[in-house]
Amino acid sequence: MDFTRRETLAIGAAAAAVTALPMPAMASLTDDAIAEFTGGADVADGGVDLDAPEIAENGNTVPIEVSAEGATAIMVLAAGNPTPGVATFNFGPGAGAQRAKTRIRLAGTQDVVAVAKMADGSFAKTQKTVKVTIGGCGG
Amino acid sequence: MISRRDFLQVSMAASALYGASGFGNWAKLAAQQALTQDQLLEFDTFGNVSLIHVTDIHAQLKPIYFREPEINIGVGGNKGEVPHVTGADFRKLYGIEDGSPSHYALTYNDFAALGKEYGKVGGLDRVATVVKSIRAARPDALLLDGGDTWHGSYTCYHTEGQDMVNVMNALEPDAMTFHWEFTLGQDRVRELVEGLPYDALGQNIFDAMWDEPAAEFKPYEFYERGGVKIAVIGQAFPYMPIANPGWMFPDYSFGIRDENMQAMVDEVRSQGAELVVCLSHNGFDVDKKMASVVKGIDVILTGHTHDALPEPVLVGDTILIASGSNGKFVSRVDLDVRDGRMMGFRHKLIPIFSDVIEPDADMAALIDEQRAPYKAELEEVIGETDDLLYRRGNFNGSWDDLICDALISEREADIAMSPGVRWGPSILPGQAITREDIWNVTSMSYGEAYRSEMTGEFIKVILEDVADNIFNPDPYYQQGGDMVRIGGMGYSIDISKPQGERISDMTLLSSGEAIDPAKNYVVAGWASVNEGTEGPQIWDVVESHIRKQGTVKLEPNNSVKVSGL
Numbered sequence: 049m050d051f052t053r054r055e056t057l058a059i060g061a062a063a064a065a066v067t068a069l070p071m072p073a074m075a076s077l078t079d080d081a082i083a084e085f086t087g088g089a090d091v092a093d094g095g096v097d098l099d100a101p102e103i104a105e106n107g108n109t110v111p112i113e114v115s116a117e118g119a120t121a122i123m124v125l126a127a128g129n130p131t132p133g134v135a136t137f138n139f140g141p142g143a144g145a146q147r148a149k150t151r152i153r154l155a156g157t158q159d160v161v162a163v164a165k166m167a168d169g170s171f172a173k174t175q176k177t178v179k180v181t182i183g184g185c186g187g
Numbered sequence: 188m189i190s191r192r193d194f195l196q197v198s199m200a201a202s203a204l205y206g207a208s209g210f211g212n213w214a215k216l217a218a219q220q221a222l223t224q225d226q227l228l229e230f231d232t233f234g235n236v237s238l239i240h241v242t243d244i245h246a247q248l249k250p251i252y253f254r255e256p257e258i259n260i261g262v263g264g265n266k267g268e269v270p271h272v273t274g275a276d277f278r279k280l281y282g283i284e285d286g287s288p289s290h291y292a293l294t295y296n297d298f299a300a301l302g303k304e305y306g307k308v309g310g311l312d313r314v315a316t317v318v319k320s321i322r323a324a325r326p327d328a329l330l331l332d333g334g335d336t337w338h339g340s341y342t343c344y345h346t347e348g349q350d351m352v353n354v355m356n357a358l359e360p361d362a363m364t365f366h367w368e369f370t371l372g373q374d375r376v377r378e379l380v381e382g383l384p385y386d387a388l389g390q391n392i393f394d395a396m397w398d399e400p401a402a403e404f405k406p407y408e409f410y411e412r413g414g415v416k417i418a419v420i421g422q423a424f425p426y427m428p429i430a431n432p433g434w435m436f437p438d439y440s441f442g443i444r445d446e447n448m449q450a451m452v453d454e455v456r457s458q459g460a461e462l463v464v465c466l467s468h469n470g471f472d473v474d475k476k477m478a479s480v481v482k483g484i485d486v487i488l489t490g491h492t493h494d495a496l497p498e499p500v501l502v503g504d505t506i507l508i509a510s511g512s513n514g515k516f517v518s519r520v521d522l523d524v525r526d527g528r529m530m531g532f533r534h535k536l537i538p539i540f541s542d543v544i545e546p547d548a549d550m551a552a553l554i555d556e557q558r559a560p561y562k563a564e565l566e567e568v569i570g571e572t573d574d575l576l577y578r579r580g581n582f583n584g585s586w587d588d589l590i591c592d593a594l595i596s597e598r599e600a601d602i603a604m605s606p607g608v609r610w611g612p613s614i615l616p617g618q619a620i621t622r623e624d625i626w627n628v629t630s631m632s633y634g635e636a637y638r639s640e641m642t643g644e645f646i647k648v649i650l651e652d653v654a655d656n657i658f659n660p661d662p663y664y665q666q667g668g669d670m671v672r673i674g675g676m677g678y679s680i681d682i683s684k685p686q687g688e689r690i691s692d693m694t695l696l697s698s699g700e701a702i703d704p705a706k707n708y709v710v711a712g713w714a715s716v717n718e719g720t721e722g723p724q725i726w727d728v729v730e731s732h733i734r735k736q737g738t739v740k741l742e743p744n745n746s747v748k749v750s751g752l
Contacts, residue, residue: 101442102663105428111398111440149398157686179664182652183429183716 078127082163085123085136086171091163095172096122098162107154107180115147116164116172122148123165127175128158156180222288224544228320233533234523235413236462237325239318241360242333242490243512243610245367246343246351248554250307250541251612251627253513254298254577255495260682260752263660265472270494270509281497292515292538293495299575302615305540309514311354312546312554313539317517318358319547325521327412330360331419333490333510334468337379338367339610341626342561347375350557352383357553362386362408366424366431366468366491370632373436377403388421388466390451395440406451415462415524418455420484422448422467422477424491426666430656432633434718443473443663445480452483461527464488470667471509478502485529486520491667493579493609497536506532513612515539565623570733572620574741577613578628581657582670582680582747586611586628589739590725591674593732594711598638598722601695602646602676604712607653607669620733622726629713629726636713636722644704647690650678655686676702676746683751696746 082091099113114122114137124134137148152160161175261271272280274294283289291301292308321328336355337348348371355363362385369376380387380403390406393399400406407420425443427436452463465484467474470491478487479502487507495511499520510518516536523531558565578584587605594603611628614620641649649671656666670680679692693702702708713725733739 099446102661103426103429103442103666105395105433105440105442177664179655179659181429181656182649 078125078132078161081123081125081133082161082173085121085163085165089169089171091171091173093172094174096162096164096174098160098174098176100160100176100178102177103179103181104154107156109151110154110178111149111151112160113147113149114162114164115145116162116166117146118167119146119164120167121165122146123163124150124152125161125163126152126154126158127161129153129155154178154180222540222543224316227537227540227543228317230321230324230519230521230535231533232324233521234531236415236417236522236524237321237328238464238486238488238518238520238522239321239328239330240333240488240508240510240518240520241314241330241514242468242488242510243335243493244311244332244351244514245335245339245512245610246337246630247309247340247513247612247627248311248342248350248354248557250310250313250539251513252298252302252307252615253309253515254575254579254613255293255295256579256581257295258581258749260581260658260749261472262658262682263662265475265662269496269500270471270492283497288538288540289497292540293497298577298613299615302613306542308541309539310541310546311358311514312551313541313544314514314517315358315547315550316544317537317539321519325413329410329412329417329419329464330358331464331466331488332360332363333466333488334363334365334423335367335490335512335610336363337371339627339630341565341623341630342558344626344630344632345561346557347371348379352379353557354550354553356384357550360385361410362388362419362421362466364389364421364423364466364468364490365392365404366427367631369427369436369439370431372632373438376436380404386419386421388419389423390420390447391425391441391444392421392423393440393442393444395438398440401439406447407455409455409458409460413524416459417462417464418458418460419464419466420448420451420455422465422469424468424667425473430666430668430716432716432718435632443469443477445477448477449481449483452481456483462486462522462524462529467491470662470665471507472662472665473667474507475500475502476662478505478507486522486532488518495536499532499534504529506534508534510536512610565621567622568619569622569625569730570620570737570739572614572618572739573616574739575613575616576620576739578611579609580669581607582749583672583744585741585744586613587672588674588741588744589733590629590713590729591672592741593729594636594713595675597728597732598636598711599709600638600675600711601697601708602710603674604649604710605672605674606712606714607657607671608714609667609669620739622730625726625729625733629729631714633715633720634713634725635715635720636711636725636728637715637720638709638711638722640707641710642704643693643702643706643708646676646702646708646710647693647704650680650690650693651686654680654682654689658682658689659686670747673746677748678746679748679750681751682749689751692748
């Protein structure tokens with residue numbers, strides 16, 4: 049993963065931290081990352097706003113935005129990348145909004161996953177498929 | 188008390204009746220050889236607002252033939268739903284009599300025979316007559332252009348869209364949105380948009396660097412008509428940098444952005460909009476889904492996928508209007524807007540039969556003025572055809588079979604690829620093929636015909652990728668084109684499978700051998716989205732091929748086997 053190729057625009061009092069993970073199968077890498085983040089707690093489906101294009105205009109730089117009101121942290125994973133970890137945004141008590149925006153690189157069509165840790169210690173997760181296509185042939 | 192939803196449905200039924208009786212009449216009138224302009228334009232003015240919709244004209248200033256698709260497959264929730272109904276099924280659905288003008292205008296069967304009977308369609312001088320007639324009944328009718336206007340002809344290419352801008356300006360639209368216009372390059376688009384005497388709209392046209400609304404395009408505009416405050420929100424083609432060369436307009440980003448669409452609807456409603464119209468280039472199925480996701484749009488004027496529907500499609504409280512392509516149709520939608528909401532509508536899809544509708548003299552002169560400097564080049568006869576040449580359809584059209592033949596023979600290739608675009612008029616058997624006709628199906632700002640080597644595996648990747656852009660069951664992942672056309676190679680496709688599993692039995696037709704994933708094949712194609720593509724222009728390749736043929740004769744193309752319907 050080449051951090052310098054990524055433009056990170058963090059909004060509010062968000063701090064980005066890149067998670068580095070070992071290398072077994074990708075699905076389990078994603079599951080492992082979520083388990084590590086949640087400490088194995090239950091994760092509710094939905095509850096995180098994840099804005100990402102349906103089809104990426106350029107797989108090398110895909111704009112995404114995550115937000116979850118009342119979150120203390122939001123972890124973003126690209127489930128189909130060789131290294132799924134993208135970033136974890138931590139929001140301190142002084143954060144005006146629990147929202148972050150960045151651009152990520154996607155190796156191919158895959159799910160982008162956002163997991164939020166709420167102030168009460170609960171977790172919520174939203175995912176969205178972003179298609180990376182070779183393009184052409186538009187009517 | 189009748190609910191708003193019920194009211195719309197009642198009105199829908201009335202509209203359907205109106206439409207059905209209209210079709211029946213045309214059939215009888217045609218039988219009596221008495222189809223007249225008055226009958227085509229007949230409309231009992233209704234309510235207090237009129238919308239006039241044209242879209243996907245593709246720079247067709249003059250009347251043309253345009254054959255509607257035979258194969259137009261719907262997937263997922265759109266399986267068997269309009270606009271994915273064709274031919275006899277379409278006629279049955281709308282009560283259209285066989286052999287009637289509507290049969291000819293809206294379905295593909297017996298196209299060559301009916302074309303000789305009913306003549307060419309379209310022509311912006313005829314469209315001008317229709318627009319003037321509607322304005323005579325409703326002087327403040329809104330005229331909205333759904334885009335794909337500044338692309339698709341010899342004169343449009345050579346004037347970089349200026350011919351179309353001049354002619355459309357004379358038609359005096361109120362607003363337009365965009366797709367192929369951007370392939371003129373962002374500098375030229377900005378130059379033309381800056382000089383437009385009407386609004387350039389697109390809520391999903393964003394600045395690529397900052398991911399915020401682009402300054403040159405307003406998301407919406409208000410119009411006060413018939414005492415009604417109308418908001419028109421633009422929606423440009425969402426997948427421009429993917430389906431077309433993004434390097435030609437690097438400053439812009441698009442996407443569906445339905446959350447922003449909802450925010451715009453809420454914003455205009457909060458500012459007092461009583462009627463919200465979306466002028467869209469999403470494509471029909473994308474608009475249908477968007478209508479179910481975004482609340483508060485009254486009318487979506489759809490475009491991009493070139494569908495022509497004689498009745499609106501209702502999604503919740505939103506009506507969708509599909510007005511065809513290439514200048515073949517004009518839609519008129521009359522609305523009754525009272526107490527801040529749409530209470531009912533009346534609609535007519537007006538087919539532009541060029542031999543029935545009188546050309547507007549001023550517009551005809553203006554069109555000829557645009558064409559005059561190029562007259563000799565346009566009219567030069569290159570060859571003729573024994574077979575019907577058409578493009579529309581999910582898998583292949585005879586125009587593309589001819590283009591693929593040209594690529595294989597002129598570029599000495601094993602396999603040819605032609606993009607599955609939906610524009611391009613038809614040529615009847617026995618007709619001469621002029622240079623203009625060739626440009627009408629090939630003209631674009633990235634027409635270089637490449638010749639390169641591709642492995643069998645990569646060819647499959649391309650087919651799988653394009654197939655998923657058409658047959659992904661979620662419309663938001665569809666780009667609205669047809670399947671890439673292939674020459675020199677056959678294949679099978681199971682459209683019900685996921686990406687990567689749809690394509691099989693790839694066969695090199697010249698040898699009958701299976702395509703070897705590891706082997707290199709010489710592939711010739713055109714319309715690459717990659718910067719720096721080299722090769723002769725496709726129209727020159729096709730012209731050279733047709734000259735050598737003299738008279739075009741095509742074998743029926745049965746090389747694509749479709750399953751999973």
